[in-house]
Amino acid sequence: MPPAGIDKLKHIVVLMMENRSFDHMLGALAKTDPRIDGLDGTQSNPDTTGASAPVLPLAQFQGQLDPDPDHTFAAVDLQIFNGDSSPARVATMQGFVKSYFTMRRDVDHSRKIMYNFTPDKLPVLTTLATEFAVFNRWFSSIPGPTLCNRAFAHYGTSFGHVDSSVFYPNTRFKSIYQRLLDAGKTGKIYYFDTQSSSLEVVNLLQHQPQFFGTFQQFLDDCGTGQLPDYSFIEPNYSDHDGDSGAILASDQHPDHHVQEGERFIAAVYNAIRQNAALWESTALLVVYDEHGGIYDHVPPPACLPDGFVAQPDSTTTGRQFLFDRLGVRVPAILVSPWVARGTVVGRDRVFEHASIPATVTTCFLGQYADRSPREAAASTFLDLLTLDAMRNDAPEFDLG
Amino acid sequence: MAVIRVPKTPKKAYDPQRRAGTLLQSQLLHLEWAVRPASARTEKAFQIKRATTEAAAARRIEQLTIELHRQSALRAAEPTAAPYEPPRMVQAVRKPKAKPKQPKAAAGKKAKSKKRPKR
Numbered sequence: 288m289p290p291a292g293i294d295k296l297k298h299i300v301v302l303m304m305e306n307r308s309f310d311h312m313l314g315a316l317a318k319t320d321p322r323i324d325g326l327d328g329t330q331s332n333p334d335t336t337g338a339s340a341p342v343l344p345l346a347q348f349q350g351q352l353d354p355d356p357d358h359t360f361a362a363v364d365l366q367i368f369n370g371d372s373s374p375a376r377v378a379t380m381q382g383f384v385k386s387y388f389t390m391r392r393d394v395d396h397s398r399k400i401m402y403n404f405t406p407d408k409l410p411v412l413t414t415l416a417t418e419f420a421v422f423n424r425w426f427s428s429i430p431g432p433t434l435c436n437r438a439f440a441h442y443g444t445s446f447g448h449v450d451s452s453v454f455y456p457n458t459r460f461k462s463i464y465q466r467l468l469d470a471g472k473t474g475k476i477y478y479f480d481t482q483s484s485s486l487e488v489v490n491l492l493q494h495q496p497q498f499f500g501t502f503q504q505f506l507d508d509c510g511t512g513q514l515p516d517y518s519f520i521e522p523n524y525s526d527h528d529g530d531s532g533a534i535l536a537s538d539q540h541p542d543h544h545v546q547e548g549e550r551f552i553a554a555v556y557n558a559i560r561q562n563a564a565l566w567e568s569t570a571l572l573v574v575y576d577e578h579g580g581i582y583d584h585v586p587p588p589a590c591l592p593d594g595f596v597a598q599p600d601s602t603t604t605g606r607q608f609l610f611d612r613l614g615v616r617v618p619a620i621l622v623s624p625w626v627a628r629g630t631v632v633g634r635d636r637v638f639e640h641a642s643i644p645a646t647v648t649t650c651f652l653g654q655y656a657d658r659s660p661r662e663a664a665a666s667t668f669l670d671l672l673t674l675d676a677m678r679n680d681a682p683e684f685d686l687g
Numbered sequence: 688m689a690v691i692r693v694p695k696t697p698k699k700a701y702d703p704q705r706r707a708g709t710l711l712q713s714q715l716l717h718l719e720w721a722v723r724p725a726s727a728r729t730e731k732a733f734q735i736k737r738a739t740t741e742a743a744a745a746r747r748i749e750q751l752t753i754e755l756h757r758q759s760a761l762r763a764a765e766p767t768a769a770p771y772e773p774p775r776m777v778q779a780v781r782k783p784k785a786k787p788k789q790p791k792a793a794a795g796k797k798a799k800s801k802k803r804p805k806r
Contacts, residue, residue: 305710348700349700355708355709410691410692410693410694411691411693414689414691432709432710432713433710433713434713434717451709451710451713453716453717453720481748481749481752481753482745482746482748482749483745483748484714484718484748484749484751484752485752486710486714486717488714488717488718488720488721488755489717489720489721492721492752492755493721493755493759494759496755496756496759524710524711524714525703525707525711525741525742525744525745525748526701526702526703526705526741526742526745527703527741527742527745527746528703528742533698533701533703535696535700535701536741540708540710542705544696544697544700546694546695546696546697546700547696547700549693549694550693550695550696553691553693679688680688680689681688682688682689682690682691683688683689683690683691684690684691684692684693685690685691685692685693686693687692687693687695
């Protein structure tokens with residue numbers, strides 16, 4: 288008999304934020320909980336003068352990571368391998384400061400890529416991480432930028448892409464939304480508004496707009512209990528004027544204000560939390576698409592090759608990429624009243640964005656053959672809903 | 688049950704004149720690509736104007752998103768509308784590779800000359 292939480296589960300909601308590494312956002316939690324593989328203050332990178340640039344708890348909400356750190360495939364390769372291109376190279380995570388130096392050629396500024404937030408600065412993310420389940424080993428799927436990483440969340444693969452170019456899926460590996468539709472289930476991508484729109488454009492938004500709604504519709508659907516089986520939420524990607532005035536970007540992509548992202552995460556959580564029936568039957572995953580060039584100390588592990596090959600003209604490293612190594616670690620938190628307080632998912636369990644369609648498919652569709660090799664091998668996360676009785680001590684966020 | 692107060696974001700954080708970053712530029716490129724007919728997506732024809740600020744990017748993204756929805760509604764209204772099948776994988780916005788040279792005609796045989804279609 289499955290645990291009560293899985294038995295009652297009707298909805299999975301994924302909120303994917305932008306471009307922050309695990310250590311940058313949650314690394315400081317290691318000081319109060321040694322089960323969390325974060326920062327102990329000894330980690331460092333050499334800067335371009337050879338001096339040591341240590342991790343420091345000095346991250347600011349805005350203004351510190353401008354220009355945007357490079358997170359193209361080649362830049363992330365430098366961050367992970369520190370310029371070593373030998374066949375036997377080892378991931379040392381020693382090239383972050385050197386990589387950031389290339390953006391402004393300012394040594395002092397380049398050292399800021401090592402800065403991290405203290406828990407008091409991120410009350411929403413920190414509370415969710417300590418109250419529910421935080422993953423020690425959730426990695427981005429590709430050591431590269433946003434769009435190919437997000438593709439793994441939608442399709443379980445990026446179809447051979449390591450960049451943000453236009454791509455089409457093949458006919459075999461269907462999007463998670465199409466799989467659900469084919470089985471009589473429901474899935475939806477909620478983008479913030481039409482001025483922010485979606486990052487999943489050329490395939491789904493162009494051809495299947497029925498899969499999309501706005502964030503206001505998500506709030507309405509939560510209020511009326513009309514949430515689909517699976518929801519994927521995109522934050523606001525730009526500062527722009529709306530009907531009710533200024534709307535701030537909430538994606539936390541540098542150099543957008545991190546506090547606005549905190550408020551957005553809290554708004555998503557509150558929308559689910561405030562509908563008792565929905566809260567009881569929903570699992571919310573908060574995850575970041577990639578690290579955005581910001582320091583993390585855990586070397587990404589090797590993984591099962593994806594079956595695709597990115598050629599040297601795409602990787603721009605002079606080498607092919609066989610999709611046989613994950614990208615840099617990102618924050619990931621699973622929220623549900625059926626998750627035990629203070630759950631820390633161990634270092635022996637590796638997750639990546641292909642874990643999202645893998646989990647949703649397993650939950651709502653069961654056995655499903657046509658998955659990418661990476662998705663077929665990906666860990667799923669609903670086993671973390673372990674409690675026999677629902678918690679009634681979950682926090683609430685006051686957005687004022 | 689704890690109630691956690693979430694601080695308001697300072698108003699000075701709002702900067703719609705901030706330079707539009709690579710993510711917004713990529714999103715714009717994908718939207719511009721999607722609204723065009725396939726025949727207008729050749730490298731030569733596909734030159735889009737980059738948005739300089741986030742506000743400008745947001746305005747253009749809104750226009751293109753509305754246009755995509757409009758095009759989809761038109762397609763859906765067609766009586767012969769078929770269910771969506773993704774197209775075969777193609778390389779996008781990339782310089783086409785040079786055509787391989789035709790092998791020379793075998794000695795002693797004259798290759799048939801083909802008429803070039805008029806352009």
